[in-house]
Amino acid sequence: MSERFFPDGMPQPLADSTTLPFWEAAAEHRLVVQRCTPCGHTRLPPAPVCPACRSTESDWQEVPGRGEVYTYTAVHRPMAAGQDLPFLIAVIALEDAGGVRIISNLVDVDPDAVEIGMPVELAWEDMSPDLAVPRFRPCAGT
Numbered sequence: 001m002s003e004r005f006f007p008d009g010m011p012q013p014l015a016d017s018t019t020l021p022f023w024e025a026a027a028e029h030r031l032v033v034q035r036c037t038p039c040g041h042t043r044l045p046p047a048p049v050c051p052a053c054r055s056t057e058s059d060w061q062e063v064p065g066r067g068e069v070y071t072y073t074a075v076h077r078p079m080a081a082g083q084d085l086p087f088l089i090a091v092i093a094l095e096d097a098g099g100v101r102i103i104s105n106l107v108d109v110d111p112d113a114v115e116i117g118m119p120v121e122l123a124w125e126d127m128s129p130d131l132a133v134p135r136f137r138p139c140a141g142t
């Protein structure tokens with residue numbers, strides 16, 4: 001089930017040959033991180049070269065989609081017409097992802113209630129039939 005949190009007019013990510021596998025997995029509501037095949041270093045956003053060993057070989061590791069708020073900010077200026085303000089941009093430290101953090105949005109939460117270290121989980125937003133964007137909300141029961 002998908003919910004909507006942002007208006008259609010939000011700027012959309014542009015996939016290229018490096019990031020396309022991430023967005024293809026996202027369209028299936030699977031969150032993946034890029035993993036260096038030789039050394040196992042994980043990275044996000046995707047990049048052509050491993051920063052740890054300089055290898056260009058990599059694959060994709062699906063991760064559970066839970067994490068905690070590493071840092072966040074509240075934005076009081078809209079990026080699209082009809083947008084609820086403020087909206088929250090956050091860096092999420094992902095669980096079981098080799099230390100990878102993802103930049104995303106926090107949804108379904110009062111901005112004054114957000115805390116560093118708050119446990120969060122994925123909330124997929126289908127912006128179009130081909131584009132699902134990973135957002136995060138507080139874990140149920142927290």
Ligand SMILES: [Zn+2]
Pocket residue numbers: 036037038039040041050051052053054055
């Ligand atoms: Zn490597």
